[in-house]
Amino acid sequence: MTETILATYGITKSFGALKASNDISIDLRPGEIHAIIGPNGAGKSTLIGQICGSLAPDAGRVELMGQDVTTLSTDQRARAGLGRTFQISALAMEDTVLENATLGAMGASGRPWRFWSAALGDRSLRARAEAALERVGLADHKTKRCADLSHGQRRQLEVAVALTLEPKAFVMDEPMAGLGAEGSKNLTGFLDSLRQEAPILLVEHDMDAVFALADRISVLVYGEVIATGSVDQIRSDPRVREAYLGESA
Numbered sequence: 180m181t182e183t184i185l186a187t188y189g190i191t192k193s194f195g196a197l198k199a200s201n202d203i204s205i206d207l208r209p210g211e212i213h214a215i216i217g218p219n220g221a222g223k224s225t226l227i228g229q230i231c232g233s234l235a236p237d238a239g240r241v242e243l244m245g246q247d248v249t250t251l252s253t254d255q256r257a258r259a260g261l262g263r264t265f266q267i268s269a270l271a272m273e274d275t276v277l278e279n280a281t282l283g284a285m286g287a288s289g290r291p292w293r294f295w296s297a298a299l300g301d302r303s304l305r306a307r308a309e310a311a312l313e314r315v316g317l318a319d320h321k322t323k324r325c326a327d328l329s330h331g332q333r334r335q336l337e338v339a340v341a342l343t344l345e346p347k348a349f350v351m352d353e354p355m356a357g358l359g360a361e362g363s364k365n366l367t368g369f370l371d372s373l374r375q376e377a378p379i380l381l382v383e384h385d386m387d388a389v390f391a392l393a394d395r396i397s398v399l400v401y402g403e404v405i406a407t408g409s410v411d412q413i414r415s416d417p418r419v420r421e422a423y424l425g426e427s428a
C-alpha cells in the first residue's frame with residue numbers, strides 16, 4: 180500500500196445549484212508533485228480552499244498524515260503540517276525578510292499583534308527563520324524590506340515562511356502567476372528540489388511548469404476529476420484533450 184501524506188475522500192461542495200466540487204478523492208504521496216489542472220472555473224480554488232480550511236465541504240473529508248483535519252481551521256491545519264503558500268497578502272510588505280520568516284516561525288497568523296515583538300526577539304524562532312531563508316536562497320537578503328523583493332523572491336520567502344513550520348505537505352496555488360519566463364524557470368528548479376522536503380499539491384496554469392514538475396496530474400472539469408495519471412498519460416488522454424479544446428494543454 181502506498182503511504183499517503185494528504186488526501187481528500189469524496190469532497191463535495193455546492194454553491195446554490197452549482198456543484199463546484201463533485202465527490203473529489205485525490206491523494207499526495209511522499210516525495211511527489213501532484214498537479215491539479217483544469218479550465219477556468221473548473222473548481223481548483225474551491226478544492227484548495229477545502230483542503231486548506233478556508234471553505235467547509237458539504238460532504239467528504241480531508242486527511243493529513245492519516246489525521247482527519249476536516250473541521251480544523253486554516254491555522255490549525257498549518258500547525259498540523261499543511262504548508263500553504265503563495266497567498267501574497269500573508270507577507271507583511273513593510274517588514275524585513277527576516278521579520279516575515281520569524282513571525283511565520285511562531286505560526287503568527289491570527290495571533291494578536293502584542294506577541295509579535297516577543298517573537299522577533301526569540302532566538303529559537305529566529306534560528307528556524309534563518310535556516311529556512313538559507314534553504315530558499317534568501318539568506319543574503321534578510322534585512323531587505325519584503326516590498327523591495329522581486330516577485331520570484333517573494334514566492335521564495337513564502338516558501339521559507341511555510342518551511343519554518345516544518346510542513347508535511349505543501350499546497351501551492353498558482354506559484355508561477357506573475358513571474359516572467361526567467362522567474363518561472365528559476366522557481367521550477369526550486370520546486371523540483373523542494374519535493375524532497377515535503378510533497379507538493381500544485382495548482383498551476385503554466386503547463387510548461389506542470390509538465391516539467393509533475394509526477395502525477397489530476398484534471399478537474401466542472402468540479403469532477405476526469406483523469407489522474409503521469410504526464411504522458413494525461414497528455415495522450417482523449418478526455419483531457421477534449422476538455423481543453425481551444426486551450427493550451
Ligand SMILES: Nc1ncnc2c1ncn2[C@@H]1O[C@H](COP(=O)(O)OP(=O)(O)OP(=O)(O)O)[C@@H](O)[C@H]1O
Nearest residue numbers: 194195197199217218219220221222223224225226
Ligand atoms: N463563493 C462562491 N459563490 C458562488 N459560486 C462560486 C463561489 N466560488 C466559486 N464559485 C463558482 O464555482 C465554480 C468553481 O470556481 P473555482 O474558483 O473553484 O474555479 P477555478 O478552477 O479555481 O477557476 P480559475 O482557474 O479561474 O481560478 C465556478 O463556476 C465559480 O463561479
